[in-house]
Amino acid sequence: MTVDRRGWRVRLLTLWLPLAIALFFALFPFYWMAITSLKSNQELYSRKVMPLIVHNPTLKHYVDLLTETSFLEWTWNTFLVAVVSTAISLILGAMLAYPLARMRFAGAALVSFAVAATYLVPQPLLFVPLADLINRLGLGDTLTSVMLTYPTLLIPFCAWLLMGYFRTVPVELEDAARIDGASRLQTLVKIVLPLCGPGFISAGIFAFTLAQNEFLYALIFLTKTEVRTVPVGAIAELVRGDVFYWGQLMAAALLGSIPVAIIYSFFVEHYVAGLTAGSVKG
C-alpha cells in the first residue's frame, strides 16, 4: 500500500526486519531440537565446543530411542487415540451442530449454552473427579480412558465450527429434497454433509492436533509404559530421576512433532480457517 512508495528502507523496517525476528523466535527451538538430536553425547555435554552447529552428526540417539524405549508404541498409541477421539468428536459434534444450526426446538438455547460452557472449562478443573471416575469404571491404564475424555475437549469446538458450515448450505436445497420425499436424516446425509466437507476437514485437523497435544489426562490416566502417549512417555521415561537423556528427548520431541507438522502442512488453509472461524465469524 502506501509503504511501497516510500522505498525499501521503510519496507525493511516495517516488514522484513520484524518478520525475520518473529520467524527466528518461532523456529529456533525446532532448529535446536533437530541439531541437538544429531549430536553425540560428547559434543552435547562439552562446554568448549561451539554449540550452534553439529560437528559430528550421529543418528545414535534415534537408534537408541527406537530400539531401547517404547517410543514406537507410544507413537502408535498417540495416533490411535487422536484418530478415535477425533472421529467421535466429529460425529457427536455434527449431531449437535445440525439441529442447533437449522432447527427450532425446545431447549435449543440451553443446549447451545451448555456447549459454549463446556468449551470454556479447562482440564485442570476436572482432573480430580475424572481420575476418580475412571478408576471406578476400571478404565485406569487403558487407552479407552483418554478416548472417552478427549472428546469432551473437542466436541464443543467441532460443534461450533460445523454450525457455521451448516448455516452456509442454502435452505432451498434442503426444502427441495424434503419436497421430493427425503426424510430429515436423508436430507442431512445426502444433501448437507457432502456440501460441508471443508468444515469437517477443518474441524478434524484442529481436533487431531488438540488430541495430540493433550497431556494432563494422559499423565494421570496412563501410568504403564505400553499405554502411554508420546508426551507422557517422553517426560516419564526419558527423564530418569535427575538424569535427562537430552539427545533422546530431542529426537522424541522432533519425531513426535513431525506427524502433526506434516498433516498440518497439507491442510494449513483448513487449519487456519478452523482457527479463525470461531472468533471471526462469531
Place this chain on the structure above:
Amino acid sequence: MTAVLAPALTRRRPPFSLSRWVERESVFSWLMVALPVAFLVALVGYPFFYGIWISLQDRPVAKPGEFVGLANFIRAWHDPVFRQVAVNTIFYTAAATLLKMVGGLGLALVMNQDFRFKNLTRALLLLPFIVPTVLSTIAWQWILDPAFSVVNWVLKAADIADPGPSWLGNPHLAMFSLVIVNTWRGLPFYAITLLAGLQTIPPDLYEAATIDGAGRWGRFRYVTLPLLMPIIFIVTMFSVIFTFADFQLIYVLTRGGPANATHVFATYAFDIAMGAGQFGQGAAIALSMVPPLALIILAMAIYMRPSKS
C-alpha cells in the same frame, strides 16, 4: 383409496406413525442432540458437580471420603503456598496475555502487507502453536538448561555474562522464562486470528479516514482498533482462560519450583491431589480457579466489550 376403504378412520386422528413422528422438527432435533448431550453431561457436567462434592470431603486417595464442609477451602485460604500460587497465576496470566496481545497485534499488522511467500511465512509462524506443547517445551528446557544453555553460551561469547544466569533456577527468572515460553507458543494464535480479522476490514474505510486527514496512527486508532475489538476480546478471553489454567508448560519446565515460585493453580492442585494423594484438598484448589477467573472475564467483558467503543 384408503379413504374409501376406511372412511371412519380418516375422521379420527391419523394413526400414530413412527416415521412421521421422527420427522417432527422437535423430535428429530432431540434425537440428534440427545447422544452428544448425554455424553457431555456424563463426562463434563457430572464430573464438575462431583468435583465440588469431593472438595467438601477429607478424601485420601482410594479411601472413602468424610464430609468436612468448607474445611479444605479454609485450609487453602490459610496456606501461604496457596496464596503465593494465586499471586503467581495472576502474574503469569497477566504478563503472558499482555505480551501475546501486543506482540500478536504487531505481528498481524506486519503480516497484513503484501509480500512474497506470505502463506509459507504464516504456516511457519503457526508451528509453535500446533506442535504438541510438551515436546516443544522440552526443547525450551534444554535451551534454558542450567549448565548447557545456548542462551548463556551466546551471552558468554558476546562477553555479556559469564557464567550466565540460571534461567529456571532463580525464582524471578524462572517466572520470566515461563512467560516467554508461553508467549512463544500462544503468540501465533493471536497473530493469525487477528490477521484474519484485519483482512475483513474494508479498505474504503481507510481511504475515507485518510481523506478526513487521519495519519497512520489515526487510521489505526479510529479504524483498525475499534473494528478489531470484538475479535481481540474473544481471542483474549480464550487465552486468559487457558493461560490461567495452564499446566503442561509449567509442569515440564519447573514443576512449580524453585521454592514454589512458579506454582500455579493447576500444578499445585496436581501436586496435592496426585502427589500427596489428597483428592479433597486438590479438588478444592482446582475449584478455587473459578472465582478469580470469573472476575477477570467479567472485568474484561465490561471494559473490552465492543458496544463500549
